[in-house]
Amino acid sequence: MITKQDVELAGKLAKMTVSEQEAAIYEEQLRALFGWVKELSAVNTDNVQLSNATLAAHVRKDQAVTDEQAAANLRAMFAEQLAGQAKVKKVL
Protein backbone atom coordinates (compact mmCIF):
# COMPACT_ATOMS: atom_id res chain seq x y z
CA MET A 1 0.00 0.00 0.00
CA ILE A 2 1.50 3.34 -1.07
CA THR A 3 1.58 6.00 1.60
CA LYS A 4 2.10 9.75 1.61
CA GLN A 5 5.59 9.07 3.01
CA ASP A 6 6.40 6.95 -0.07
CA VAL A 7 5.37 9.84 -2.30
CA GLU A 8 7.44 12.30 -0.27
CA LEU A 9 10.47 10.00 -0.34
CA ALA A 10 10.19 9.58 -4.12
CA GLY A 11 9.94 13.38 -4.45
CA LYS A 12 13.05 13.76 -2.31
CA LEU A 13 14.96 11.18 -4.36
CA ALA A 14 13.91 12.99 -7.52
CA LYS A 15 15.16 16.31 -6.02
CA MET A 16 11.74 17.87 -6.53
CA THR A 17 9.48 19.81 -4.22
CA VAL A 18 6.11 18.11 -3.85
CA SER A 19 3.52 20.23 -2.06
CA GLU A 20 1.17 18.82 0.61
CA GLN A 21 -1.70 19.14 -1.83
CA GLU A 22 0.20 17.37 -4.63
CA ALA A 23 1.31 14.57 -2.27
CA ALA A 24 -2.31 13.94 -1.31
CA ILE A 25 -3.38 13.72 -4.98
CA TYR A 26 -0.45 11.51 -5.94
CA GLU A 27 -0.92 9.17 -2.99
CA GLU A 28 -4.40 8.25 -4.16
CA GLN A 29 -3.51 8.06 -7.85
CA LEU A 30 -0.34 6.04 -7.31
CA ARG A 31 -2.24 3.60 -5.12
CA ALA A 32 -4.65 2.95 -8.01
CA LEU A 33 -1.83 2.73 -10.55
CA PHE A 34 0.37 0.36 -8.56
CA GLY A 35 -2.71 -1.76 -7.77
CA TRP A 36 -3.11 -2.14 -11.52
CA VAL A 37 0.62 -2.86 -11.95
CA LYS A 38 0.24 -5.73 -9.48
CA GLU A 39 -1.61 -7.60 -12.23
CA LEU A 40 1.82 -8.26 -13.74
CA SER A 41 2.54 -10.69 -10.90
CA ALA A 42 0.13 -13.12 -12.61
CA VAL A 43 2.68 -13.57 -15.42
CA ASN A 44 5.33 -16.23 -14.91
CA THR A 45 8.67 -14.61 -15.71
CA ASP A 46 10.92 -17.15 -13.96
CA ASN A 47 13.01 -18.05 -17.00
CA VAL A 48 12.94 -14.70 -18.80
CA GLN A 49 16.30 -13.28 -19.84
CA LEU A 50 16.41 -9.55 -20.51
CA SER A 51 17.75 -8.38 -23.86
CA ASN A 52 19.89 -5.89 -21.97
CA ALA A 53 21.49 -7.68 -19.03
CA THR A 54 23.30 -4.54 -17.93
CA LEU A 55 20.04 -2.94 -16.79
CA ALA A 56 20.41 -4.62 -13.42
CA ALA A 57 23.41 -2.36 -12.81
CA HIS A 58 21.18 0.74 -12.83
CA VAL A 59 19.30 0.28 -9.57
CA ARG A 60 18.89 3.62 -7.91
CA LYS A 61 20.04 3.85 -4.31
CA ASP A 62 17.35 4.96 -1.90
CA GLN A 63 19.68 7.27 -0.02
CA ALA A 64 22.89 9.05 -0.85
CA VAL A 65 25.95 6.98 0.04
CA THR A 66 28.29 8.82 2.37
CA ASP A 67 31.85 7.74 2.91
CA GLU A 68 33.30 9.80 5.76
CA GLN A 69 36.80 8.45 5.20
CA ALA A 70 36.82 9.44 1.54
CA ALA A 71 35.64 12.93 2.48
CA ALA A 72 38.34 13.20 5.17
CA ASN A 73 41.00 12.08 2.68
CA LEU A 74 39.90 14.78 0.27
CA ARG A 75 39.91 17.48 2.94
CA ALA A 76 43.40 16.43 4.00
CA MET A 77 44.67 17.46 0.59
CA PHE A 78 43.85 21.13 1.34
CA ALA A 79 45.98 23.41 3.44
CA GLU A 80 43.09 25.31 5.01
CA GLN A 81 39.96 23.75 6.48
CA LEU A 82 37.06 25.15 8.44
CA ALA A 83 34.07 23.34 9.98
CA GLY A 84 34.64 20.24 7.88
CA GLN A 85 34.95 22.27 4.66
CA ALA A 86 38.07 22.68 2.53
CA LYS A 87 39.01 26.21 1.52
CA VAL A 88 39.69 26.67 -2.19
CA LYS A 89 41.17 29.58 -4.09
CA LYS A 90 38.78 32.44 -4.75
CA VAL A 91 37.85 32.52 -8.44
CA LEU A 92 35.29 35.31 -8.59
Added chain:
Amino acid sequence: MTISQIITAITSGTKTAEEITRYYLAQIADKNPQINAFVEVFEADAIAQAKAIDAKKARGEKLGSLAGVPVGIKDNILYKGHKATCCSKMLENYTAAYTSTVVKKLLEQDAVIIGRTNMDEFAMGSSNQTSAWGVVHNPADMTRVPGGSSGGSAAAVAAGMVPVALGTDTGGSVRQPAGFCGVVGVKPGYGRISRYGVIAFASSADQVGVLAENVTDASLVMEVISGKDAQDSTSLEAPVPHYTQHFTADLKGVKVGVPKGFLDGLNPAIKKQTQKAAEQLKELGAELIEVDIPLAKYSAPCYYIITSAEASSNLGRYDGIRYGYTAKDANGLADYYEKSRARFGLEVKKRIIIGTYALTSERYEECFLKALKVRELIREDFKKAFTQVDVILTPTSPTTAFKIGEAEENPLSLYLADLCTCQGNIGGLAGISVPFGKDENGLPIGVQFYGPILQEEKILNAAYHLEKVAK
Protein backbone atom coordinates in the same frame (compact mmCIF):
# COMPACT_ATOMS: atom_id res chain seq x y z
CA MET B 1 -4.25 20.10 -50.68
CA THR B 2 -2.34 16.84 -50.74
CA ILE B 3 1.44 16.76 -50.93
CA SER B 4 1.26 15.51 -54.52
CA GLN B 5 -1.04 18.41 -55.46
CA ILE B 6 1.32 20.93 -53.83
CA ILE B 7 4.37 19.52 -55.60
CA THR B 8 2.56 19.37 -58.94
CA ALA B 9 1.37 22.97 -58.53
CA ILE B 10 4.87 24.22 -57.72
CA THR B 11 6.74 22.22 -60.35
CA SER B 12 4.21 23.07 -63.08
CA GLY B 13 4.31 26.74 -62.13
CA THR B 14 0.58 27.12 -61.39
CA LYS B 15 1.49 28.14 -57.81
CA THR B 16 4.67 29.35 -56.18
CA ALA B 17 5.99 27.94 -52.92
CA GLU B 18 5.40 31.39 -51.43
CA GLU B 19 1.72 31.32 -52.45
CA ILE B 20 1.29 27.87 -50.95
CA THR B 21 3.00 28.95 -47.71
CA ARG B 22 0.92 32.12 -47.46
CA TYR B 23 -2.25 30.06 -48.03
CA TYR B 24 -1.44 27.82 -45.06
CA LEU B 25 -0.33 30.78 -42.91
CA ALA B 26 -3.75 32.33 -43.57
CA GLN B 27 -5.44 29.06 -42.56
CA ILE B 28 -3.49 29.08 -39.30
CA ALA B 29 -4.28 32.75 -38.64
CA ASP B 30 -7.96 32.02 -39.22
CA LYS B 31 -8.34 28.77 -37.24
CA ASN B 32 -5.62 28.65 -34.61
CA PRO B 33 -7.21 31.15 -32.20
CA GLN B 34 -10.07 28.63 -31.71
CA ILE B 35 -8.14 25.35 -32.01
CA ASN B 36 -4.77 26.24 -30.38
CA ALA B 37 -2.91 23.61 -32.42
CA PHE B 38 0.17 25.80 -32.99
CA VAL B 39 2.09 27.30 -30.10
CA GLU B 40 4.29 29.32 -32.47
CA VAL B 41 4.19 30.08 -36.17
CA PHE B 42 7.53 30.72 -37.90
CA GLU B 43 5.93 33.14 -40.35
CA ALA B 44 8.97 35.13 -41.47
CA ASP B 45 11.20 32.06 -41.67
CA ALA B 46 8.59 30.07 -43.58
CA ILE B 47 8.12 32.83 -46.16
CA ALA B 48 11.90 33.20 -46.53
CA GLN B 49 12.24 29.43 -47.07
CA ALA B 50 9.43 29.45 -49.64
CA LYS B 51 11.03 32.37 -51.51
CA ALA B 52 14.34 30.48 -51.55
CA ILE B 53 12.59 27.45 -53.09
CA ASP B 54 11.00 29.66 -55.75
CA ALA B 55 14.40 31.19 -56.49
CA LYS B 56 15.92 27.72 -56.77
CA LYS B 57 13.24 26.77 -59.29
CA ALA B 58 13.80 29.99 -61.23
CA ARG B 59 17.51 29.11 -61.48
CA GLY B 60 16.53 25.76 -63.01
CA GLU B 61 17.90 23.75 -60.07
CA LYS B 62 16.40 20.41 -59.10
CA LEU B 63 13.86 20.73 -56.30
CA GLY B 64 13.62 18.35 -53.35
CA SER B 65 10.90 15.72 -53.06
CA LEU B 66 8.91 17.85 -50.59
CA ALA B 67 9.49 21.20 -52.30
CA GLY B 68 7.23 23.86 -50.85
CA VAL B 69 5.31 21.48 -48.56
CA PRO B 70 4.56 23.21 -45.23
CA VAL B 71 5.24 20.99 -42.21
CA GLY B 72 4.34 21.54 -38.55
CA ILE B 73 6.72 20.12 -35.97
CA LYS B 74 5.79 19.00 -32.47
CA ASP B 75 7.19 21.24 -29.75
CA ASN B 76 9.72 18.58 -28.63
CA ILE B 77 11.62 18.48 -31.95
CA LEU B 78 14.63 20.79 -32.23
CA TYR B 79 15.04 23.35 -34.99
CA LYS B 80 18.10 25.54 -34.45
CA GLY B 81 17.38 29.08 -33.35
CA HIS B 82 13.72 28.32 -32.61
CA LYS B 83 12.12 27.68 -29.25
CA ALA B 84 11.38 24.09 -28.21
CA THR B 85 9.49 24.04 -24.94
CA CYS B 86 7.84 20.59 -24.76
CA CYS B 87 4.82 22.74 -23.83
CA SER B 88 6.32 23.04 -20.36
CA LYS B 89 7.05 26.06 -18.19
CA MET B 90 10.29 24.24 -17.35
CA LEU B 91 11.57 24.94 -20.89
CA GLU B 92 9.63 28.16 -21.45
CA ASN B 93 12.71 30.03 -22.67
CA TYR B 94 14.70 27.22 -24.26
CA THR B 95 15.97 27.86 -27.78
CA ALA B 96 17.31 24.91 -29.77
CA ALA B 97 21.09 25.01 -30.18
CA TYR B 98 21.06 22.58 -33.10
CA THR B 99 18.65 21.05 -35.60
CA SER B 100 17.23 17.54 -35.24
CA THR B 101 17.98 15.01 -37.96
CA VAL B 102 14.31 14.76 -38.97
CA VAL B 103 14.01 18.52 -39.51
CA LYS B 104 17.36 18.58 -41.32
CA LYS B 105 16.14 15.85 -43.69
CA LEU B 106 12.90 17.75 -44.35
CA LEU B 107 14.82 20.95 -45.10
CA GLU B 108 17.17 19.07 -47.44
CA GLN B 109 14.08 18.07 -49.44
CA ASP B 110 12.87 21.70 -49.53
CA ALA B 111 9.97 21.31 -47.08
CA VAL B 112 8.91 24.52 -45.32
CA ILE B 113 8.89 24.35 -41.51
CA ILE B 114 5.89 26.47 -40.66
CA GLY B 115 5.67 26.30 -36.87
CA ARG B 116 5.67 24.20 -33.72
CA THR B 117 2.60 22.39 -32.54
CA ASN B 118 0.97 22.00 -29.14
CA MET B 119 1.42 18.80 -27.14
CA ASP B 120 0.96 17.30 -23.69
CA GLU B 121 3.76 18.53 -21.41
CA PHE B 122 6.89 16.47 -22.16
CA ALA B 123 4.63 14.18 -24.26
CA MET B 124 3.02 12.79 -21.11
CA GLY B 125 -0.70 12.53 -21.73
CA SER B 126 -3.30 11.27 -24.14
CA SER B 127 -5.61 14.27 -24.36
CA ASN B 128 -3.34 17.32 -24.78
CA GLN B 129 -4.77 18.68 -21.53
CA THR B 130 -1.40 18.74 -19.73
CA SER B 131 0.12 21.36 -22.06
CA ALA B 132 1.32 24.47 -20.24
CA TRP B 133 0.09 26.51 -23.23
CA GLY B 134 -3.55 25.49 -23.08
CA VAL B 135 -5.78 22.71 -24.29
CA VAL B 136 -6.16 21.93 -28.00
CA HIS B 137 -9.68 21.63 -29.41
CA ASN B 138 -10.63 18.79 -31.71
CA PRO B 139 -11.68 20.26 -35.10
CA ALA B 140 -14.36 17.52 -35.38
CA ASP B 141 -16.01 18.83 -32.18
CA MET B 142 -14.54 21.85 -30.42
CA THR B 143 -15.81 20.68 -27.02
CA ARG B 144 -13.64 17.58 -27.22
CA VAL B 145 -9.96 16.75 -26.86
CA PRO B 146 -7.82 16.00 -29.93
CA GLY B 147 -6.04 13.12 -28.16
CA GLY B 148 -2.40 13.26 -27.28
CA SER B 149 0.31 13.78 -26.83
CA SER B 150 0.70 14.98 -30.44
CA GLY B 151 -2.73 16.61 -30.26
CA GLY B 152 -1.58 19.87 -31.83
CA SER B 153 -0.11 18.10 -34.87
CA ALA B 154 -3.25 15.99 -35.37
CA ALA B 155 -5.63 18.95 -34.98
CA ALA B 156 -3.52 21.11 -37.31
CA VAL B 157 -3.70 18.50 -40.09
CA ALA B 158 -7.40 17.79 -39.47
CA ALA B 159 -8.25 21.50 -39.68
CA GLY B 160 -6.27 21.99 -42.90
CA MET B 161 -3.80 24.35 -41.22
CA VAL B 162 -0.97 22.24 -42.59
CA PRO B 163 -0.91 19.20 -44.91
CA VAL B 164 1.48 17.24 -42.74
CA ALA B 165 3.03 17.43 -39.27
CA LEU B 166 5.56 15.52 -37.23
CA GLY B 167 4.70 14.05 -33.86
CA THR B 168 6.34 11.64 -31.47
CA ASP B 169 4.87 8.39 -30.20
CA THR B 170 5.89 6.78 -26.92
CA GLY B 171 2.62 4.97 -26.11
CA GLY B 172 0.34 5.96 -28.98
CA SER B 173 0.92 9.71 -29.13
CA VAL B 174 0.77 9.86 -32.93
CA ARG B 175 -1.82 7.15 -33.65
CA GLN B 176 -4.35 7.93 -30.90
CA PRO B 177 -4.72 11.67 -31.76
CA ALA B 178 -4.80 10.72 -35.45
CA GLY B 179 -7.74 8.43 -34.65
CA PHE B 180 -9.50 11.08 -32.56
CA CYS B 181 -9.11 13.78 -35.22
CA GLY B 182 -9.74 11.67 -38.34
CA VAL B 183 -6.29 11.82 -39.94
CA VAL B 184 -3.56 9.28 -40.70
CA GLY B 185 -0.86 8.73 -38.06
CA VAL B 186 2.21 6.52 -38.56
CA LYS B 187 4.62 5.36 -35.88
CA PRO B 188 7.55 3.49 -37.38
CA GLY B 189 9.16 0.47 -35.77
CA TYR B 190 11.79 1.20 -33.14
CA GLY B 191 14.98 2.45 -34.79
CA ARG B 192 13.54 3.36 -38.21
CA ILE B 193 13.74 7.14 -37.72
CA SER B 194 16.52 9.05 -35.96
CA ARG B 195 15.71 10.67 -32.63
CA TYR B 196 18.74 12.96 -32.68
CA GLY B 197 17.44 16.34 -31.56
CA VAL B 198 14.17 15.01 -30.20
CA ILE B 199 13.69 15.77 -26.51
CA ALA B 200 13.63 12.43 -24.68
CA PHE B 201 10.72 11.12 -22.62
CA ALA B 202 11.29 7.33 -22.52
CA SER B 203 14.20 6.22 -24.66
CA SER B 204 13.18 2.57 -25.15
CA ALA B 205 9.83 3.63 -26.59
CA ASP B 206 10.05 7.15 -28.11
CA GLN B 207 9.73 7.33 -31.91
CA VAL B 208 9.12 10.19 -34.33
CA GLY B 209 5.97 9.73 -36.43
CA VAL B 210 4.02 11.43 -39.21
CA LEU B 211 0.48 12.84 -39.21
CA ALA B 212 -1.03 13.50 -42.62
CA GLU B 213 -4.31 13.83 -44.47
CA ASN B 214 -3.85 10.48 -46.24
CA VAL B 215 -1.64 7.40 -46.39
CA THR B 216 0.20 8.45 -49.56
CA ASP B 217 1.28 11.77 -48.02
CA ALA B 218 2.39 10.03 -44.83
CA SER B 219 4.39 7.54 -46.92
CA LEU B 220 6.13 10.31 -48.87
CA VAL B 221 7.27 11.99 -45.65
CA MET B 222 8.28 8.65 -44.08
CA GLU B 223 10.58 8.04 -47.07
CA VAL B 224 12.36 11.32 -46.40
CA ILE B 225 12.85 11.10 -42.65
CA SER B 226 13.58 7.37 -42.22
CA GLY B 227 17.02 5.76 -42.19
CA LYS B 228 20.21 5.22 -40.23
CA ASP B 229 21.73 8.28 -38.57
CA ALA B 230 25.26 8.25 -37.20
CA GLN B 231 24.08 10.69 -34.52
CA ASP B 232 21.57 8.18 -33.10
CA SER B 233 23.03 4.79 -32.20
CA THR B 234 19.53 3.32 -31.83
CA SER B 235 18.66 4.02 -35.48
CA LEU B 236 18.87 0.92 -37.67
CA GLU B 237 21.02 0.34 -40.74
CA ALA B 238 18.54 -0.74 -43.39
CA PRO B 239 17.57 0.57 -46.82
CA VAL B 240 14.51 2.83 -46.88
CA PRO B 241 11.97 1.64 -49.47
CA HIS B 242 9.95 3.91 -51.73
CA TYR B 243 6.83 3.15 -49.74
CA THR B 244 4.33 4.28 -52.37
CA GLN B 245 5.90 1.86 -54.87
CA HIS B 246 4.91 -0.95 -52.50
CA PHE B 247 1.21 -0.12 -52.85
CA THR B 248 -0.31 -3.14 -54.55
CA ALA B 249 -3.37 -3.43 -56.82
CA ASP B 250 -5.30 -5.38 -54.19
CA LEU B 251 -4.63 -7.34 -51.00
CA LYS B 252 -4.54 -10.83 -52.52
CA GLY B 253 -2.08 -12.98 -50.61
CA VAL B 254 -1.87 -10.57 -47.67
CA LYS B 255 -2.42 -12.27 -44.31
CA VAL B 256 -4.15 -10.02 -41.77
CA GLY B 257 -4.01 -11.10 -38.14
CA VAL B 258 -7.09 -10.56 -36.02
CA PRO B 259 -6.17 -10.89 -32.33
CA LYS B 260 -8.32 -13.26 -30.30
CA GLY B 261 -10.77 -11.37 -28.08
CA PHE B 262 -9.51 -8.01 -29.35
CA LEU B 263 -12.98 -6.44 -29.44
CA ASP B 264 -13.96 -7.38 -25.90
CA GLY B 265 -15.15 -4.43 -23.84
CA LEU B 266 -14.92 -1.86 -26.62
CA ASN B 267 -17.27 1.01 -27.40
CA PRO B 268 -19.96 -0.55 -29.72
CA ALA B 269 -19.33 1.89 -32.58
CA ILE B 270 -15.60 1.10 -32.56
CA LYS B 271 -16.32 -2.60 -32.38
CA LYS B 272 -18.68 -2.35 -35.36
CA GLN B 273 -16.24 -0.33 -37.48
CA THR B 274 -13.29 -2.61 -36.73
CA GLN B 275 -15.37 -5.64 -37.70
CA LYS B 276 -16.42 -3.81 -40.86
CA ALA B 277 -12.75 -3.03 -41.62
CA ALA B 278 -11.91 -6.74 -41.31
CA GLU B 279 -14.74 -7.61 -43.74
CA GLN B 280 -13.55 -4.97 -46.22
CA LEU B 281 -10.00 -6.32 -46.09
CA LYS B 282 -11.35 -9.78 -46.86
CA GLU B 283 -13.28 -8.40 -49.82
CA LEU B 284 -10.05 -6.83 -51.08
CA GLY B 285 -8.48 -10.27 -51.14
CA ALA B 286 -6.78 -10.45 -47.74
CA GLU B 287 -6.87 -13.62 -45.69
CA LEU B 288 -8.03 -13.08 -42.11
CA ILE B 289 -6.26 -15.25 -39.54
CA GLU B 290 -6.99 -15.28 -35.83
CA VAL B 291 -3.80 -14.75 -33.82
CA ASP B 292 -3.27 -15.23 -30.11
CA ILE B 293 -1.28 -12.56 -28.28
CA PRO B 294 -2.26 -13.51 -24.73
CA LEU B 295 0.08 -11.18 -22.86
CA ALA B 296 -0.72 -8.05 -24.88
CA LYS B 297 -3.30 -7.14 -22.21
CA TYR B 298 -0.39 -6.44 -19.84
CA SER B 299 1.15 -3.85 -22.17
CA ALA B 300 -0.41 -0.83 -20.46
CA PRO B 301 0.88 -1.48 -16.90
CA CYS B 302 4.28 -2.44 -18.35
CA TYR B 303 4.26 0.76 -20.37
CA TYR B 304 3.50 3.02 -17.39
CA ILE B 305 6.24 1.50 -15.24
CA ILE B 306 8.98 1.35 -17.89
CA THR B 307 8.34 4.76 -19.45
CA SER B 308 7.95 6.50 -16.07
CA ALA B 309 11.21 4.95 -14.86
CA GLU B 310 13.00 6.13 -17.99
CA ALA B 311 11.39 9.56 -17.69
CA SER B 312 12.60 9.92 -14.11
CA SER B 313 16.12 9.46 -15.45
CA ASN B 314 15.78 11.46 -18.70
CA LEU B 315 14.18 14.42 -16.94
CA GLY B 316 16.90 14.51 -14.30
CA ARG B 317 18.75 16.98 -16.52
CA TYR B 318 16.14 19.70 -15.85
CA ASP B 319 17.72 20.96 -12.65
CA GLY B 320 18.03 24.66 -13.42
CA ILE B 321 21.77 24.30 -14.06
CA ARG B 322 22.14 22.03 -17.07
CA TYR B 323 18.68 22.73 -18.50
CA GLY B 324 15.44 24.34 -17.53
CA TYR B 325 13.92 26.93 -15.28
CA THR B 326 16.18 28.40 -12.60
CA ALA B 327 14.64 29.05 -9.17
CA LYS B 328 15.24 32.60 -7.96
CA ASP B 329 14.73 32.23 -4.20
CA ALA B 330 16.70 29.10 -3.33
CA ASN B 331 18.79 28.68 -0.21
CA GLY B 332 21.59 26.18 -0.88
CA LEU B 333 22.07 23.61 -3.63
CA ALA B 334 19.45 21.04 -2.53
CA ASP B 335 16.84 23.78 -2.18
CA TYR B 336 17.87 25.15 -5.57
CA TYR B 337 17.29 21.80 -7.32
CA GLU B 338 14.01 21.13 -5.53
CA LYS B 339 12.55 24.56 -6.26
CA SER B 340 13.72 24.60 -9.88
CA ARG B 341 12.27 21.15 -10.56
CA ALA B 342 8.98 22.09 -8.92
CA ARG B 343 8.35 24.00 -12.18
CA PHE B 344 7.19 20.77 -13.86
CA GLY B 345 3.42 20.38 -14.25
CA LEU B 346 1.31 18.02 -12.16
CA GLU B 347 1.34 15.08 -14.62
CA VAL B 348 5.08 15.25 -15.30
CA LYS B 349 5.88 15.36 -11.59
CA LYS B 350 3.62 12.38 -11.08
CA ARG B 351 5.36 10.33 -13.76
CA ILE B 352 8.75 11.21 -12.26
CA ILE B 353 7.49 10.10 -8.85
CA ILE B 354 6.05 6.85 -10.30
CA GLY B 355 9.36 6.14 -12.03
CA THR B 356 11.50 7.03 -9.04
CA TYR B 357 9.35 4.90 -6.75
CA ALA B 358 9.46 1.93 -9.18
CA LEU B 359 13.26 2.19 -9.23
CA THR B 360 13.79 2.24 -5.46
CA SER B 361 15.59 -0.88 -4.27
CA GLU B 362 12.45 -2.05 -2.42
CA ARG B 363 10.25 -1.85 -5.53
CA TYR B 364 12.79 -2.49 -8.32
CA GLU B 365 12.23 -6.25 -8.66
CA GLU B 366 8.45 -6.36 -8.27
CA CYS B 367 7.83 -3.31 -10.47
CA PHE B 368 10.57 -2.30 -12.89
CA LEU B 369 12.32 -5.63 -13.43
CA LYS B 370 8.97 -7.44 -13.61
CA ALA B 371 7.71 -5.00 -16.25
CA LEU B 372 10.90 -5.46 -18.30
CA LYS B 373 10.49 -9.23 -18.19
CA VAL B 374 6.82 -9.13 -19.13
CA ARG B 375 7.80 -6.82 -22.02
CA GLU B 376 10.18 -9.51 -23.29
CA LEU B 377 7.33 -12.03 -23.27
CA ILE B 378 4.96 -9.65 -25.06
CA ARG B 379 7.62 -9.13 -27.74
CA GLU B 380 7.91 -12.91 -28.14
CA ASP B 381 4.12 -13.15 -28.53
CA PHE B 382 4.16 -10.59 -31.34
CA LYS B 383 7.18 -12.26 -33.01
CA LYS B 384 5.28 -15.54 -33.07
CA ALA B 385 2.18 -13.83 -34.46
CA PHE B 386 4.20 -12.29 -37.29
CA THR B 387 5.40 -15.73 -38.38
CA GLN B 388 1.75 -16.37 -39.32
CA VAL B 389 0.59 -12.98 -40.64
CA ASP B 390 1.87 -9.86 -42.46
CA VAL B 391 -0.04 -7.27 -40.43
CA ILE B 392 -2.33 -7.24 -37.40
CA LEU B 393 -5.62 -5.31 -37.32
CA THR B 394 -6.85 -3.63 -34.11
CA PRO B 395 -8.87 -0.54 -33.17
CA THR B 396 -6.71 2.55 -32.54
CA SER B 397 -8.34 3.36 -29.21
CA PRO B 398 -11.15 2.00 -27.03
CA THR B 399 -13.23 5.20 -27.36
CA THR B 400 -13.70 8.16 -29.66
CA ALA B 401 -12.64 11.68 -28.56
CA PHE B 402 -13.96 12.52 -25.11
CA LYS B 403 -15.05 15.90 -23.72
CA ILE B 404 -12.45 18.39 -22.52
CA GLY B 405 -12.17 18.01 -18.74
CA GLU B 406 -13.75 14.55 -18.75
CA ALA B 407 -11.72 11.78 -17.09
CA GLU B 408 -9.45 14.26 -15.28
CA GLU B 409 -10.66 12.99 -11.92
CA ASN B 410 -9.82 9.43 -12.89
CA PRO B 411 -6.35 9.40 -14.46
CA LEU B 412 -6.38 5.61 -14.74
CA SER B 413 -9.17 5.92 -17.32
CA LEU B 414 -6.96 8.38 -19.23
CA TYR B 415 -4.13 5.83 -19.13
CA LEU B 416 -6.50 3.26 -20.63
CA ALA B 417 -6.84 5.51 -23.70
CA ASP B 418 -3.42 4.11 -24.71
CA LEU B 419 -4.56 0.52 -24.30
CA CYS B 420 -4.56 -0.40 -28.01
CA THR B 421 -1.55 1.67 -29.00
CA CYS B 422 1.04 1.14 -26.25
CA GLN B 423 1.34 -2.49 -27.36
CA GLY B 424 3.17 -1.17 -30.40
CA ASN B 425 5.73 0.68 -28.29
CA ILE B 426 6.17 -2.21 -25.88
CA GLY B 427 6.66 -4.51 -28.88
CA GLY B 428 8.82 -2.01 -30.84
CA LEU B 429 6.40 -2.50 -33.75
CA ALA B 430 5.44 -0.33 -36.71
CA GLY B 431 1.87 0.99 -36.41
CA ILE B 432 -0.54 3.16 -38.37
CA SER B 433 -3.95 4.58 -37.59
CA VAL B 434 -6.23 5.22 -40.55
CA PRO B 435 -9.67 6.90 -40.35
CA PHE B 436 -12.51 4.44 -40.87
CA GLY B 437 -15.98 5.83 -40.32
CA LYS B 438 -17.58 7.80 -37.50
CA ASP B 439 -19.57 7.10 -34.36
CA GLU B 440 -23.17 8.17 -33.62
CA ASN B 441 -21.93 11.68 -32.66
CA GLY B 442 -20.07 12.13 -35.93
CA LEU B 443 -16.69 11.63 -34.25
CA PRO B 444 -13.91 9.99 -36.25
CA ILE B 445 -12.95 6.37 -35.60
CA GLY B 446 -9.48 5.06 -36.37
CA VAL B 447 -8.42 1.51 -37.03
CA GLN B 448 -4.85 0.41 -36.63
CA PHE B 449 -2.45 -1.94 -38.37
CA TYR B 450 0.65 -3.32 -36.69
CA GLY B 451 3.61 -4.66 -38.62
CA PRO B 452 7.03 -6.07 -37.79
CA ILE B 453 10.03 -3.82 -37.27
CA LEU B 454 11.51 -2.41 -40.53
CA GLN B 455 8.47 -3.52 -42.54
CA GLU B 456 6.51 -0.29 -42.57
CA GLU B 457 5.62 -0.88 -46.23
CA LYS B 458 3.22 -3.65 -45.16
CA ILE B 459 1.15 -1.48 -42.81
CA LEU B 460 1.19 1.46 -45.22
CA ASN B 461 -0.10 -0.76 -48.05
CA ALA B 462 -2.89 -2.26 -45.92
CA ALA B 463 -3.89 1.22 -44.68
CA TYR B 464 -3.79 2.59 -48.24
CA HIS B 465 -6.38 0.02 -49.36
CA LEU B 466 -8.62 0.50 -46.33
CA GLU B 467 -8.48 4.28 -46.81
CA LYS B 468 -9.67 3.88 -50.41
CA VAL B 469 -12.76 1.88 -49.39
CA ALA B 470 -13.45 4.20 -46.44
CA LYS B 471 -13.65 7.12 -48.83
